[in-house]
Amino acid sequence: MTTRDHALLRIAVDLCVLTVREGSLQALIITRGNEPFAGRLALPGGFVRTDEDIPDAAIRELGEETGLDLGRLHLEQCGVYGEPDRDPRGRVISVAHLVVMPDLPLPVAGSDASGAAWRPVDEIRGGLAFDHDRILNEAVERARRRLELTTLATRFCLPEFTIGDLRTVYEIVWGEPVDPRNFSRKVVNTEGFVQPTGTKRVPPTGRPAALYRTGAATTLNPPILRAGGH
Known part of the structure; x- marks a missing residue:
């Protein structure tokens, strides 16, 4: 043995x-x-x-x-x-x-x-x-x-957030800029990613921004990919 x-x-x-x-x-x-x-x-x-x-x-x-x-x-x-x-x-x-x-x-x-x-x-x-x-x-x-494949980015945000807040999460976590218009279109058109609250955030200057909360989805289809398809 x-x-x-x-x-x-x-x-x-x-x-x-x-x-x-x-x-x-x-x-x-x-x-x-x-x-x-x-x-x-x-x-x-x-x-x-x-x-x-x-x-x-x-x-x-x-x-x-x-x-x-x-x-x-x-x-x-x-x-x-x-x-x-x-x-x-x-x-x-x-x-x-x-x-x-x-x-x-x-x-x-x-x-x-x-x-x-x-x-x-x-x-x-x-x-x-x-x-x-x-x-x-x-x-x-x-x-x-x-962040590419799931809705995890919303967990970096407070319970109510703007599309701009969400884009900032992507830019900071990825360490690269994200095109605002393209990003907004992808987020809004992805079923269940975010849900509008019906209210807006009114900043001291600039235009009011619509507020959202986390939607029911957990995965992103299609995914939101980093530049270069990491």
């Missing part, structure tokens, strides 16, 4: 929380209060408890480490990371989640985080603890692709 080594695993969740604020795509980042990597920036996350499901652990960790109101979040699993040396504490498998929220107040650190903040994605790439740079990059690309 051959003796085989079986790994003793711990299961964790890591959360890439994205929002559009201050004209940029921003991620929720904590400053780690404990070792390993005390004082380093990292994505929120932690270990799954023996009595909870993985999505429940993700929501609990997000609330404990940031104090945010989680009422309007969109949460989906976006990857599993299990390289043997990814965590110096031992063999840890992390189930990563993409979380999308509309523009929110500043988070409040809690649990094992000594600080929590929104930071522009482009400013934090390359400086995160563990393998969180890889998780961040892959989650951002997933969000960009989901």
